[in-house]
Amino acid sequence: MKTKILILLITLFSLNSFAQWSPAGDKIKTQWAEKVDVNNVLPGYPRPLMVRSDWQNLNGLWDYAITRAGKSQPEIFDGQILVPFAVESSLSGVQKSVGEENELWYKRSFSVPPAWKGKKVILHFGAVDWKTDVWVNNIKIGSHQGGYDAFSFDITPFLEKSGGQRLVVKVWDPSDKGFQPRGKQTSEPRGIWYTPVTGIWQTVWMEPVNEKYISKINSVPDVDYGSLKVEVASCGTSLGDVYEVTLKDNGNIISEGKAVPGESVNLAVPEAKLWSPESPFLYDMEVKLISAGKTVDAVQSYFAMRKISTKRDENGIVRLQLNNRDYFEFGPLDQGWWPDGLYTAPTDEALKFDILKTKDYGFNMIRKHVKVEPARWYTHCDQLGILVWQDMPSGDHSPQWQNHQYFSGTEFKRSPESEENYRHEWKEIMDEHLSNPSIVCWVPFNEAWGQFKTEEITEWTKAYDPSRLVNPASGGNFYHVGDMLDLHNYPGPEMYLFDGSRANVLGEYGGIGLALEGHLWKTDQNWGYVQFKSSKEVTDQYVEFANQLLKMAQTGFSAAVYTQTTDVEGEVNGLMTYDRKVIKLDMERVREINQKICKVLSK
Numbered sequence: 001m002k003t004k005i006l007i008l009l010i011t012l013f014s015l016n017s018f019a020q021w022s023p024a025g026d027k028i029k030t031q032w033a034e035k036v037d038v039n040n041v042l043p044g045y046p047r048p049l050m051v052r053s054d055w056q057n058l059n060g061l062w063d064y065a066i067t068r069a070g071k072s073q074p075e076i077f078d079g080q081i082l083v084p085f086a087v088e089s090s091l092s093g094v095q096k097s098v099g100e101e102n103e104l105w106y107k108r109s110f111s112v113p114p115a116w117k118g119k120k121v122i123l124h125f126g127a128v129d130w131k132t133d134v135w136v137n138n139i140k141i142g143s144h145q146g147g148y149d150a151f152s153f154d155i156t157p158f159l160e161k162s163g164g165q166r167l168v169v170k171v172w173d174p175s176d177k178g179f180q181p182r183g184k185q186t187s188e189p190r191g192i193w194y195t196p197v198t199g200i201w202q203t204v205w206m207e208p209v210n211e212k213y214i215s216k217i218n219s220v221p222d223v224d225y226g227s228l229k230v231e232v233a234s235c236g237t238s239l240g241d242v243y244e245v246t247l248k249d250n251g252n253i254i255s256e257g258k259a260v261p262g263e264s265v266n267l268a269v270p271e272a273k274l275w276s277p278e279s280p281f282l283y284d285m286e287v288k289l290i291s292a293g294k295t296v297d298a299v300q301s302y303f304a305m306r307k308i309s310t311k312r313d314e315n316g317i318v319r320l321q322l323n324n325r326d327y328f329e330f331g332p333l334d335q336g337w338w339p340d341g342l343y344t345a346p347t348d349e350a351l352k353f354d355i356l357k358t359k360d361y362g363f364n365m366i367r368k369h370v371k372v373e374p375a376r377w378y379t380h381c382d383q384l385g386i387l388v389w390q391d392m393p394s395g396d397h398s399p400q401w402q403n404h405q406y407f408s409g410t411e412f413k414r415s416p417e418s419e420e421n422y423r424h425e426w427k428e429i430m431d432e433h434l435s436n437p438s439i440v441c442w443v444p445f446n447e448a449w450g451q452f453k454t455e456e457i458t459e460w461t462k463a464y465d466p467s468r469l470v471n472p473a474s475g476g477n478f479y480h481v482g483d484m485l486d487l488h489n490y491p492g493p494e495m496y497l498f499d500g501s502r503a504n505v506l507g508e509y510g511g512i513g514l515a516l517e518g519h520l521w522k523t524d525q526n527w528g529y530v531q532f533k534s535s536k537e538v539t540d541q542y543v544e545f546a547n548q549l550l551k552m553a554q555t556g557f558s559a560a561v562y563t564q565t566t567d568v569e570g571e572v573n574g575l576m577t578y579d580r581k582v583i584k585l586d587m588e589r590v591r592e593i594n595q596k597i598c599k600v601l602s603k
C-alpha cells in the first residue's frame with residue numbers, strides 16, 4: 001500500500017512539474033524540443049574527459065526572478081525557469097529579456113544523498129553568462145566572472161547536517177553594453193547579431209570526492225616519439241602520495257606509469273593507432289590517486305595519438321599537416337545556436353546532430369565560431385572524427401579593419417580590466433580542452449572584433465599550447481605571427497594575399513542564402529550574402545564556388561571554411577534550416593565535391 005501511495009505521489013509531482021513548464025513563445029523549434037523531459041534535462045555526464053560514477057544532476061525547474069541591479073535577494077520570485085536554458089530562450093519557459101540594468105536570480109532546494117556522508121561535495125557549473133554569485137544556505141560561497149568556462153565550489157562546510165539545502169545564484173550580464181566576451185549576442189538582434197544569452201546555459205551538477213582527489217588531467221600525445229605526456233592536478237595531497245596512470249587499448253593494458261603530484265609522467269604508446277577524421281581511434285585511460293598504499297580516487301578518461309603541424313611542400317607552399325601528412329582542412333562555420341535553446345541544444349542527440357550532418361556533407365573540419373560548446377560536444381567530435389578550429393568568443397570594441405592588407409596602424413587598446421578578463425577567460429577555455437584531440441587550432445580573434453595586442457596574444461597562445469596551431473586573427477588585421485594567414489571573402493573564394501612563410505587559409509566564404517517558408521525565425525528581413533529561390537540554384541552555386549576553391553587549394557590554400565552549418569535567426573545562408581528540419585542543399589552533389597577538396601593534397 002505504501003509503495004502504491006509513493007508511486008502516486010511521484011506521478012502527481014511529475015505531472016505538476018510538466019504543468020508548470022512549457023516552451024515559451026511562438027518561434028520555430030527543432031524536433032528535439034518535444035523530447036525535453038522537465039524531470040531529466042540533459043542527463044548526460046557533463047565532463048567526459050574525467051569521469052566519476054557518482055554524481056547528481058541539478059538541471060530542471062528552479063525558481064527565478066528579475067530585479068533591478070544592486071537589489072538584495074527578492075522575497076518573492078517571478079516563477080519557474082528550466083535550467084540550463086538561458087532566460088531569453090523558449091525552452092527556459094520564460095523568454096524574457098534582462099539587460100544590463102537588471103540581474104537574474106535563481107533559487108532551488110536540493111538534498112545530498114546519504115551515501116555521500118563523510119565526503120566533500122563539489123558544486124559544478126558548466127557555464128553561466130556572465131558574472132555569477134552563489135549562495136548555499138544563505139552563505140555567499142563564491143563568485144565567478146566569465147560566460148564560457150566551467151567553475152566549481154567546495155560546498156561541504158556550508159551544508160546543513162540534515163534535511164534540504166538551499167542554493168541561490170545571481171547573474172548579471174551586460175551583453176553588448178559590456179567589454180566581456182559575448183560572441184554574437186546583442187541587445188538589438190539584427191543581421192549577423194543574435195539574441196542575448198543571460199544566466200545558466202550549461203549543466204549544473206554535484207559530485208562527492210574524498211579529502212584527497214584528482215582535479216584535472218591533461219594529456220599531450222607525441223606521435224613522432226610514440227609517447228603520451230600526462231599531467232595530473234590534485235587537491236589535498238601530501239608527501240608520499242602518488243598518482244598512477246594506466247593506458248588501455250580495447251581493455252588491454254599497453255602502458256603504466258606513476259608520479260608524485262606536480263610531476264608529469266611520460267608513457268610509451270607502442271605501434272600507436274593514429275587519430276584522424278577517417279579513423280578516430282580513442283584509447284582509454286585510468287588515473288588513480290594513491291595515499292598510504294590505498295586508492296583514494298579514481299577517474300576514467302581517454303586520449304588519442306594525433307599530431308597537427310605545418311610543412312613546406314615540394315612547390316614551396318606551407319601546408320597544414322595531420323600526422324605528418326599534408327592534409328587539406330575543410331568545413332563549415334558552426335555557430336552552435338538553436339531556435340528553441342539559443343546557446344543550449346535541447347538534447348544531447350541534438351548536440352550531436354550537427355556534427356553528424358557535417359560529416360555526411362563530406363567535410364573533415366568545423367570552425368566553432370565565437371562560441372564555446374559544452375564538454376560533451378567536443379567528446380562527440382573526438383569520437384566521430386572531426387577537426388575543430390576553436391574561436392575565442394569576441395567582445396569589447398573593434399579597431400579599424402584593414403582586411404585586404406597588412407595592418408600597420410595603431411591597435412585597439414582595451415581597458416586594463418577588459419584585457420585581464422580576456423586573458424583569464426581565454427586561458428580557462430584552453431585549459432578545459434587541452435586534452436580534446438579534435439581541437440587542432442586556436443583562434444584568438446575573429447576579424448577585428450575586439451582585436452588587440454595580436455602579436456603578444458598569439459605568441460602567448462602558441463607558447464601555452466605548442467601542440468596545436470594558432471590562427472592569430474581569422475580574417476582580421478594581419479601580422480606576421482602565428483601559423484597561418486587567414487582571409488575572409490564573400491561570396492566566392494578569393495586569394496587576395498599570400499604569405500610565403502605560413503599556411504594560407506580561407507577562413508570564411510560562401511554565405512549562399514535560401515529562405516524556406518515555415519522554417520524562418522523572422523518572416524521578413526532574412527538575408528544571405530547572395531540569395532536564391534531553390535535548392536538546385538543554391539547547390540549549383542555551391543558547387544561552382546567549390547570548384548574554384550579546388551583550384552586554389554592546388555595552388556596555395558591549405559584550408560577553407562564555408563559559411564555556414566545552419567541558418568541562424570535572420571541569416572538564411574545555412575546548409576540546413578535553423579530548426580534542422582530541412583537539408584537545404586543536394587547532399588550527394590555537395591559531398592562529392594567536398595570529398596575532392598578534402599583529398600586534394602592526398603598522395
